[in-house]
Amino acid sequence: MTTMQSVERALDVALIVMRNGGSTVMADRVFGNILKGFKKDKVTAVWRLDSVTALSEAEGRPSIIYRPVGAIGINLVRASEASALSERVARGEVDTGALESEVARINSLAPPYTRWVMIAASSFTAAIFSQLPGKDWGALGIAFLAAGVGQFLRLLLQARKIPVAPRTLICGVLSASVAAVGLRMGLSQAAPWTMIASVIYMVPGLPLINGFVDLLSHNFLLVGLERIANAVYIFLILAVAIAFASTVVM
Amino acid sequence: MDIVAVLTGSVLAGLLACGMGILFTAPPRYIAPAFLCGFAGCFSRDVFISWGVNPNWSTAIAAAILVLVALAIIREPAVPPVVLVSGALPLGAAASMFNAILDLMRVSSLKGEALNAAAVALIASAGRVFTVSLAIALGLGVGLAVKRFVRREGVWERV
Numbered sequence: 507m508t509t510m511q512s513v514e515r516a517l518d519v520a521l522i523v524m525r526n527g528g529s530t531v532m533a534d535r536v537f538g539n540i541l542k543g544f545k546k547d548k549v550t551a552v553w554r555l556d557s558v559t560a561l562s563e564a565e566g567r568p569s570i571i572y573r574p575v576g577a578i579g580i581n582l583v584r585a586s587e588a589s590a591l592s593e594r595v596a597r598g599e600v601d602t603g604a605l606e607s608e609v610a611r612i613n614s615l616a617p618p619y620t621r622w623v624m625i626a627a628s629s630f631t632a633a634i635f636s637q638l639p640g641k642d643w644g645a646l647g648i649a650f651l652a653a654g655v656g657q658f659l660r661l662l663l664q665a666r667k668i669p670v671a672p673r674t675l676i677c678g679v680l681s682a683s684v685a686a687v688g689l690r691m692g693l694s695q696a697a698p699w700t701m702i703a704s705v706i707y708m709v710p711g712l713p714l715i716n717g718f719v720d721l722l723s724h725n726f727l728l729v730g731l732e733r734i735a736n737a738v739y740i741f742l743i744l745a746v747a748i749a750f751a752s753t754v755v756m
Numbered sequence: 757m758d759i760v761a762v763l764t765g766s767v768l769a770g771l772l773a774c775g776m777g778i779l780f781t782a783p784p785r786y787i788a789p790a791f792l793c794g795f796a797g798c799f800s801r802d803v804f805i806s807w808g809v810n811p812n813w814s815t816a817i818a819a820a821i822l823v824l825v826a827l828a829i830i831r832e833p834a835v836p837p838v839v840l841v842s843g844a845l846p847l848g849a850a851a852s853m854f855n856a857i858l859d860l861m862r863v864s865s866l867k868g869e870a871l872n873a874a875a876v877a878l879i880a881s882a883g884r885v886f887t888v889s890l891a892i893a894l895g896l897g898v899g900l901a902v903k904r905f906v907r908r909e910g911v912w913e914r915v
Contacts, residue, residue, distance in 0.1 A: 582780050582836070582838040585838075617781040618782075619778055630775045631772060634768055698858075706850065707779060711841065712841055715845075719896065723897075
């Protein structure tokens, strides 16, 4: 296999990590592991949140491979599988010829939970979050209902490929409005915490932590900053949704 | 130290980590480790704070401890990031982040004393978001560095 083909295969696996919620550090490690399996070195990848450029040398001439990252979602099963695959390739336990079928297998992995489990998890997470400052059954009930309704709509919009920003705003307004109605009915007095709990299932914790992991690695400073800016943008949308619901309903 | 309050908070943090793990589509076999990491992280942070350690340093130490807990309970070559991320989220600054943004929106419409108070609250919330997130990332980085050392030297197998 030529250097260019090896780099293409390595990028295929590394991009699974980037597209499914893994950090850039992890994606770069996967890229390096696969190339190690091909016994190729002197290949450098320049990562951005929207694209990756691999610089190598083929037949004595410098060559560049550019690949867009595409939409970034969350399916850490795929990211974990890609990482495990790269470790096995680096150790020589997987034939490099089988990489294409392995990539197809990982890309076809469905999320391990059904829609209803995800809705239940959102409600449960919101309810637990609402109890962190202290026991408040009213806040628990409000957050449970608000997050469940919001997540139900979010999964519907996700299936219709609605972009992240409008989807987050619509679901944030719905969840926060449900919470605001409950607060207006006097079910709880912990207004700010209950409102935040109602939208906690959309909090971009993963991009924020990945951003800091990238930032601290010192090799992916710009991608880290991009991720953090992206997370702040989602937080801003959610805060606007909360403010809107508070103003209109309460 | 109010041990009941610390344990209650830690159990809630563990359950929160479980929920987050499911929302992040973690494989079912990693949900129990996520609970233990969330519990261990929150418990160690609260214990260090009660001993008078700075909250940010406590968070960083707690993040490192949760990596070691994950390392102890998941006997795989690489600790799955989903377990670390889910376990670290209850240590996070989500509430502070929301407060910072809401304060930012409030500041633009206030005057006089109320403006001063809101501006101070905004700076405090923004500072908390930055330091807590940085502390988590630093702690995870230290924990992973320890993991690499332990696994490379084979120390773990000898313990």
